[in-house]
Amino acid sequence: EQQDLQDHFDAVVSRHERIEPRDWMPERYRATLVRQIAQHAHSEIIGMQPEGNWITRAPSLRRKAVLLAKVQDEAGHGLYLYSAAETLGVSRAELTEKLVSGQQKYSSIFNYPTLSYADVGTIGWLVDGAAICNQVPLCRTSYGPYGRAMIRVCKEESFHQRQGYELLMTMMSGTDEQRAMVQESVDRFWWPALMMFGPPDDDSPNTAQSMAWGIKRDTNDELRQKFVDMSVPQAERLGVTFPDPELRWNAERGHHDFGRPDWEEFAAVLRGEGPCNAQRLEHRRRAHDDGAWVREAALAYARRESDALEP
Numbered sequence: 164e165q166q167d168l169q170d171h172f173d174a175v176v177s178r179h180e181r182i183e184p185r186d187w188m189p190e191r192y193r194a195t196l197v198r199q200i201a202q203h204a205h206s207e208i209i210g211m212q213p214e215g216n217w218i219t220r221a222p223s224l225r226r227k228a229v230l231l232a233k234v235q236d237e238a239g240h241g242l243y244l245y246s247a248a249e250t251l252g253v254s255r256a257e258l259t260e261k262l263v264s265g266q267q268k269y270s271s272i273f274n275y276p277t278l279s280y281a282d283v284g285t286i287g288w289l290v291d292g293a294a295i296c297n298q299v300p301l302c303r304t305s306y307g308p309y310g311r312a313m314i315r316v317c318k319e320e321s322f323h324q325r326q327g328y329e330l331l332m333t334m335m336s337g338t339d340e341q342r343a344m345v346q347e348s349v350d351r352f353w354w355p356a357l358m359m360f361g362p363p364d365d366d367s368p369n370t371a372q373s374m375a376w377g378i379k380r381d382t383n384d385e386l387r388q389k390f391v392d393m394s395v396p397q398a399e400r401l402g403v404t405f406p407d408p409e410l411r412w413n414a415e416r417g418h419h420d421f422g423r424p425d426w427e428e429f430a431a432v433l434r435g436e437g438p439c440n441a442q443r444l445e446h447r448r449r450a451h452d453d454g455a456w457v458r459e460a461a462l463a464y465a466r467r468e469s470d471a472l473e474p
């Protein structure tokens with residue numbers, strides 16, 4: 164019977180159909196999904212911090228309203244993703260515990276500081292742009308609840324990306340100081356954005372198995388290349404350059420060649436040694452502790468309501 168279950172699972176995956184929560188699945192498939200979806204959810208929640216940093220200092224009411232809406236969207240994305248993870252038998256409370264105790268990761272990109280207001284635009288353009296590049300194929304991931312969450316997330320991310328690009332366009336049509344601010348911000352975020360796609364395929368322990376299971380639809384290097392190719396013409400139109408002397412069009416390959424990201428820096432950020440790792444986790448822990456009374460009150464209320472229903 165075990166073999167029949169495995170055969171059915173393999174057949175569904177190879178037909179590119181969906182595995183649903185009640186279907187049988189290999190334990191390692193479940194564990195890989197929990198790891199990736201949890202990490203993704205944590206990234207959305209931690210990702211609220213770098214941009215949240217600018218809400219009180221946005222230069223106009225319109226910019227403030229847009230930024231507030233955007234940061235709230237990220238919280239919503241985290242919630243869709245925690246819900247998708249819950250269908251695999253882990254609770255949001257458990258996952259949050261693993262985040263604040265440092266047992267689970269979140270994206271490296273959110274360990275970099277936001278030093279100028281231009282960073283709000285650059286994060287929208289490059290960071291959310293990279294996220295879309297990675298997440299559009301995940302709409303076709305083999306696990307149903309994850310793929311369906313991605314469809315909504317991607318629609319909102321494309322709004323985020325456009326608002327970032329529009330913000331930078333506005334700054335680029337301003338003063339020399341504003342243009343310099345944009346270029347300086349792009350210089351800081353370009354390489355960390357390329358690292359969002361994960362290590363090179365040769366050093367990626369999970370890619371082969373995740374591709375075989377249809378969890379991932381493209382490899383880390385394929386998506387990184389796609390992102391570089393789509394970003395270059397956008398940079399030209401904006402009037403900024405990327406800090407990579409090796410970046411050039413390769414007509415033979417039909418793609419841009421580009422330099423090697425600093426993988427030692429990436430490894431250090433993953434070890435917790437990035438510029439803001441400690442600050443991000445500390446902030447998240449404090450928010451979690453400060454919210455304890457809300458969780459307790461909600462539980463007490465739910466208990467009272469269900470007691471009232473007892474005959």
Ligand code: ACO
Nearest residue numbers: 199203206207269270271294358359360361367368369370
């Ligand atoms: N930041 C932090 N950790 C990373 C990153 C990154 N940018 N890239 C890879 N890693 C980790 C992996 O999680 C894995 O660690 P683990 O085994 O301890 O969990 C390790 O490095 C090796 O990497 P891979 O074998 O390549 O891992 P995987 O197959 O999971 O691929 C990837 C990594 C591409 C990030 C994948 O998990 C993915 O597509 N995730 C969903 C998208 C996502 O999480 N986006 C979050 C940022 S975007 C946003 O929130 C706006």
